[in-house]
Amino acid sequence: MPNKMNNKNNPSQSTSTIWGGRFKAGPSAVMEEINASIGFDQRLYAQDIRGSRAHARMLAAQGIITEADAKAILQGLDQIEGEIKAGGFTFSRTLEDIHMNVETRLREIVGDAAGRLHTARSRNDQVATDVKLWVRDAIDGLDGALKDLQIALIDRAEEHAGSVMPGFTHLQAAQPVTLGHYLLAYVEMIGRDRSRLKDCRARLNECPLGAAALAGTSFPIDREQTAAALGFDGPTRNSLDSVSDRDFALEYLSVLSILGVHLSRLAEEMVLWTSVQFGFMRVSDDFSTGSSIMPQKRNPDAAELVRGKAGRVFGALMGLLTVMKGLPLTYGKDMQEDKEPLFDASDTMELCVSAMTGMIKSATYHVDRMKLDAGKGFATATDLADWLVRVLAMPFRDAHHVTGALVKLAEDKGVGLEGLTLADMHSVNAGITKDVFAVLGVENSVSSRTSFGGTAPANVRAAVRQARERVVQ
Numbered sequence: 169m170p171n172k173m174n175n176k177n178n179p180s181q182s183t184s185t186i187w188g189g190r191f192k193a194g195p196s197a198v199m200e201e202i203n204a205s206i207g208f209d210q211r212l213y214a215q216d217i218r219g220s221r222a223h224a225r226m227l228a229a230q231g232i233i234t235e236a237d238a239k240a241i242l243q244g245l246d247q248i249e250g251e252i253k254a255g256g257f258t259f260s261r262t263l264e265d266i267h268m269n270v271e272t273r274l275r276e277i278v279g280d281a282a283g284r285l286h287t288a289r290s291r292n293d294q295v296a297t298d299v300k301l302w303v304r305d306a307i308d309g310l311d312g313a314l315k316d317l318q319i320a321l322i323d324r325a326e327e328h329a330g331s332v333m334p335g336f337t338h339l340q341a342a343q344p345v346t347l348g349h350y351l352l353a354y355v356e357m358i359g360r361d362r363s364r365l366k367d368c369r370a371r372l373n374e375c376p377l378g379a380a381a382l383a384g385t386s387f388p389i390d391r392e393q394t395a396a397a398l399g400f401d402g403p404t405r406n407s408l409d410s411v412s413d414r415d416f417a418l419e420y421l422s423v424l425s426i427l428g429v430h431l432s433r434l435a436e437e438m439v440l441w442t443s444v445q446f447g448f449m450r451v452s453d454d455f456s457t458g459s460s461i462m463p464q465k466r467n468p469d470a471a472e473l474v475r476g477k478a479g480r481v482f483g484a485l486m487g488l489l490t491v492m493k494g495l496p497l498t499y500g501k502d503m504q505e506d507k508e509p510l511f512d513a514s515d516t517m518e519l520c521v522s523a524m525t526g527m528i529k530s531a532t533y534h535v536d537r538m539k540l541d542a543g544k545g546f547a548t549a550t551d552l553a554d555w556l557v558r559v560l561a562m563p564f565r566d567a568h569h570v571t572g573a574l575v576k577l578a579e580d581k582g583v584g585l586e587g588l589t590l591a592d593m594h595s596v597n598a599g600i601t602k603d604v605f606a607v608l609g610v611e612n613s614v615s616s617r618t619s620f621g622g623t624a625p626a627n628v629r630a631a632v633r634q635a636r637e638r639v640v641q
């Protein structure tokens with residue numbers, strides 16, 4: 169059962185129930201609508217309650233509230249958490265946000281003790297703490313999903329350590345590579361994304377709770393205690409910065425954006441590779457769609473959506489950067505605009521990562537077609553030039569020139585390099601021997617690329633083992 173939402177402006181409300189004496193009248197309907205965040209920040213309920221528990225325990229330990237009040241507060245918070253989880257909680261827009269909704273319900277349940285929970289705290293340090301806890305949880309979840317994606321890529325790389333495909337620069341056939349090597353390139357990218365997530369997590373892990381509204385508090389609070397209780401490395405050092413900082417949200421969105429770049433490149437290649445023109449790959453039925461008019465079509469919609477959704481994540485980053493720029497210290501209500509892009513971008517990337525993992529796991533690679541294409545476009549020309557350098561001791565620049573002439577000759581004859589006769593070769597350079605034909609095959613080409621980080625199947629097998637060790641540990 170979903171929680172209920174009470175969106176109606178309460179006409180019987182002549183004074184503000186939340187601001188008490190200072191206001192004669194409640195907000196207008198429009199004011200309530202623009203001001204309220206409960207529609208989206210209810211997602212912070214678990215983090216909000218976690219923060220309140222830590223705060224209440226600390227207040228009691230410091231003698232700021234009584235043990236009895238703390239006990240009542242903790243029991244009330246347990247009950248509220250149960251109500252929200254079970255879907256039996258009515259969120260009220262009149263109460264603006266998750267903080268006021270929880271506190272107001274707490275007062276209904278435990279009475280006056282509830283009013284003591286907000287001692288030495290403000291919604292400003294509260295929301296900063298809640299959002300940090302939320303981002304931290306999101307990072308942990310996403311990191312697990314990225315690990316699964318890496319494992320899927322490594323499994324397929326192992327399977328295709330020796331499968332030859334064309335490698336491209338400028339999307340022109342460049343040199344033959346192995347499919348395993350190609351897949352491991354994405355393992356590297358995702359590895360950097362995970363390392364960025366880890367950095368972001370480490371940097372955000374300081375607790376703003378206790379900064380209060382902006383200046384700290386006159387109560388003898390123990391910020392070390394609340395920080396430790398919430399799994400932070402320690403408290404933030406400057407109260408003004410604590411309530412006005414959203415770097416961690418920006419940083420997380422930046423990390424998501426770079427991840428979006430990576431996934432969109434992989435997605436784009438899936439779109440290309442599944443086309444009839446490439447014919448390198450087939451996405452499984454459960455990740456493809458058909459066309460309502462063209463019966464032959466198999467569309468890689470999931471890949472296209474991953475490619476497209478990256479744009480939405482960049483938008484979230486740009487949106488929040490723009491909200492934060494030029495904001496005077498400290499908290500401004502503008503900052504309430506942090507949540508929707510944050511939640512949306514995080515959900516979006518989690519979905520994209522799952523879709524990618526599913527597609528990689530179930531894809532069929534047409535290795536025969538890839539191998540055939542790997543030899544097209546004079547892709548072994550560099551191997552020929554290298555042979556001239558190695559065997560005939562030619563300077564590389566000269567070898568490049570001779571190879572260029574041979575490519576031109578082959579092109580004129582309408583054959584590949586391996587289709588040239590020895591006599592053809594001799595018309596360009598008399599020193600060439602029949603041994604040259606050995607390097608013109610794509611298998612030989614990839615096998616010779618044994619330099620560290622190169623594409624040779626033996627390298628790929630070793631790289632798979634090392635990647636698995638790094639990722640699975």
Ligand code: ARG
Pocket residue numbers: 205209264265266291292295499501503504
């Ligand atoms: N809903 C607010 C937000 O998301 C909470 C903080 C409000 N603080 C305040 N002083 N009005 O930013």
